[in-house]
Amino acid sequence: MSDRQISQHFETLAIHAGNTADPRTGAVVPPIYQVSTYKQDGVGGLRDGYEYSRSANPTRTALEENLAALEGGRRGLAFASGLAAEDCLLRTLLSPGDHVVIPNDAYGGTFRLFARVATRWGVEWSVADTADPAAVRAALTPKTKAVWVETPSNPLLGITDIAAVAEVARGAGARLVVDNTFATPYLQQPLALGADVVVHSLTKYMGGHSDVVGGALVVGDQALGEELAFHQNAMGAVAGPFDSWLVLRGTKTLAVRMDRHCENATEVADMLSRHARVTSVLYPGLPEHPGHEVAAKQMKAFGGMVSFRVEGGEEAAVEVCNRAKVFTLGESLGGVESLIEHPGRMTHASTAGSALEVPADLVRLSVGIENVDDLLADLQQALG
Secondary structure (H helix, E strand, O other): OOHHHHHOOHHHHHHHOOOOOOOOOOOOOOOOOOOOEOOOOOOOOOEOOEOEOOOOOHHHHHHHHHHHHHHOOOEEEEEOOHHHHHHHHHHHHOOOOOEEEEEOOOOHHHHHHHHHHHHHHOOEEEEEOOOOHHHHHHHOOOOEEEEEEEOOOOOOOOOOOHHHHHHHHHHOOOEEEEEOOOOHHHHOOHHHHOOOEEEEEOOOOOOOOOOOOOEEEEEOOHHHHHHHHHHHHHHOOEOOHHHHHHHHHHHHOHHHHHHHHHHHHHHHHHHHHOOOOEEEEEOOOOOOOOOHHHHHHHOOOOOOEEEEEEOOHHHHHHHHHHHOOOOEEOOOOOOOOOEEEOOOOOOOHHHOOOOOOOOOOEEEEEOOOOOHHHHHHHHHHHHO
C-alpha cells in the first residue's frame, strides 16, 4: 500500500501524521522538547529553522502537522487555549471598523471575546441564526470580513449548513470561520465544505482526557497560514511542548473515542426523549431535531454532546446537576469521563441579558465513554 493510500484514512493519519520516529534513538513517540532556545551553527545558522520556542518547537510542530492533516488543511497552528487561538485569528483577519457575523448560539467565552474585548478594539459584530443562510445574508454589511459558525453549537446543539453559509460568505468577500470543537475532524471536515478557517479548543475531544488546555487554527490557504503564524509569534500565546505532546497523544485515539462518545450519546438522547420530566432534548441525531438532515449530510455521526430542558425551571435543572453521581458536575467537555453542567450559571453566564442568553432550565451533558447503562441509570436517578 502506498503512502498516499495510507494517508487517505483518518485513523491512520491520526496515529502517524506528524509522528516521525526520532532520528537519533528511533523512539516512536515524538520527544517532549522542553527547551526555550537552540544552539545555532554560526550566526543565523539555524537547525531545521529552530531558534526560540515561542517561534517554533519540534513537539509543537509535530502537533501542528498532525492537526493540519486531520482537518485536510495546509497549515495548523497550536495555541495555549482555544480563546488564544480565536484572539489571534481576530487580530489577523480584522482591523478597527470591520464587522463580523456571530451565531445566536455560541460558546460564552467566544461571545465575551467579541462583546467585551473586540468591541473595545473597534470591531463591530451582529448576531444571526446561522442555521438560516438567509439570516446570515441579511446580517452582512459592506464591512463584514468574517462569518463565525459553531456546528454543532454550544450549548443548544444547533446545526449550520457549512457549504451553504460558505457560499453566502464568499459572495460578500468574507471568510467563513467554523468552530469544529464539538464535531472534531473525525466527524466533520469544514475546510472540505468551503470554510476558510477551522477553530478548535484542543482542551476538549482532541486532548480527550481533561488534562490539558490548548487551542488550534487550521487553514487551507498557505498565505493565510503565514499571516496567522506571524501573529502567533508576535503575540506569543503558543502551546507549550508538554501540552502539545499531551494533545498529540490524544489525537491518536480520537477516532475510537468518538465512536463510543457517539454511541453513548445516542442512547442517552433516546432515553431522555422518553422521560416524563424532560420537556425537550437537543441532539442532532434525533430525527425531530431541526438540523438533523443537514447534520446527517455533513457529519459522519452526531457527536457526544446532549442538552435537554427539564420541567420545573431553573432550580429543577440545577438540582438535576447536583444529584448526578457518575456524571461529574463541571465545566468543559470532551473528556473520557461524562460531565454535566448548568450553562446558564456556568459556561454561558457571560451571555446573560444578551441575544445569546441560554434557557434557564437547560442542562448540558458531555457524554463520556463509560458503560452506557451506568450513565442511563445515573440520569434517571438525577431526574427523580
